[in-house]
Amino acid sequence: MKKIECVIFDLDGTLLDSKECSVKATKAAFTEMGLKVPSEVVIEHYMGIPIEKSFLKMSEQPLDQEIAAELIRIFRAYYQTYEESTLKVFPEIPHILESLNKRKVPCFVVSSKKTAVVKRNLAALDLVDFFEEIIGSDAVSHYKPHPEGINQLVTQYQFDPTETIMVGDAIFDIQMGKAAGVKTIAVTWGSHNAKKLSSEKPDAVAETPQEILDYIYA
Template structure:
């Protein structure tokens, strides 16, 4: 394995949260009296924080107070549904265990709040393998800004050429490029292989086990 440090996205990469996010988002928008976003739009924006994506999906401008109310409503509904809907992608748990046993350092940089990210990692049995999980509340600027990756590189004194970011969205590839580290695009998440390939990641993979062969 070429890399020593693997930095993962969560939604659409480690955890299959698509159905949970769709249901919680649509119910939050409906309850709030807004247009109900399509599954396609929700899936596309899953790579960036809801603080950004919800503004893009709303048909009207929201005040700061309305945004906070909508976000709170979404988080309440997400927490209700995550028990039933959230699960690791097939073979991800086995691959993460193999990487850990090979003494690779594993990190997660996500658009979720850190508290929720850790809770989700614990619920799918992966948190024990993660050196650190960084959510949107721990960075100054959201994806595709590289703050999350750079903070890990600096804190753990990691060589950029020995680190790689793995994600399912074009925003993930853009973030890795901004941080000047390699990227691996995975095709089992939110964005198509074609869209991901257009961002020119270092690798595009279709099965989790391929992570152990790079």
């Protein structure tokens, strides 16, 4: 069995199925602002990075600071409206977290969402108690794929990066993990497919949540 000191998870597309919520909220916000609405494919591609960056990339027209801020505000309002009826936990995820907790492997979340929103989403789905700490986009100066979020945890808890695992569904998660020098597991049930994820050369590709444990305890 490998010696693993901790497992760091991405949130959206990894632990939670938030695609419907993100797509609906994004389309509603762009519509309300009178902007051309990005396609579902484009929205899904950028789900792994904070909306402060992704909306600038999604928009076909340049967004000044004021318009971007208002677009983000409207999106967050729609997201909170839709989240209760659309956010779901991916099957098997609670079992994976329970197993890691029973083995006393500390678990963390590094997300592109604000920390308070991550906690709200996890609490609503009875997952928040599985995690030692949550690092949201407001807790770092540099967003994914910059490794700051992982580096914070490794430094604070004195983990060995080579015995730390980053689990995520987007290429940005794998890029972040590699930049931090930790092991990476790409999961295929989120925003990016196996081919796109494999191009980043993760240490493992998991087709099901159980395969996360299979890799850790091989």
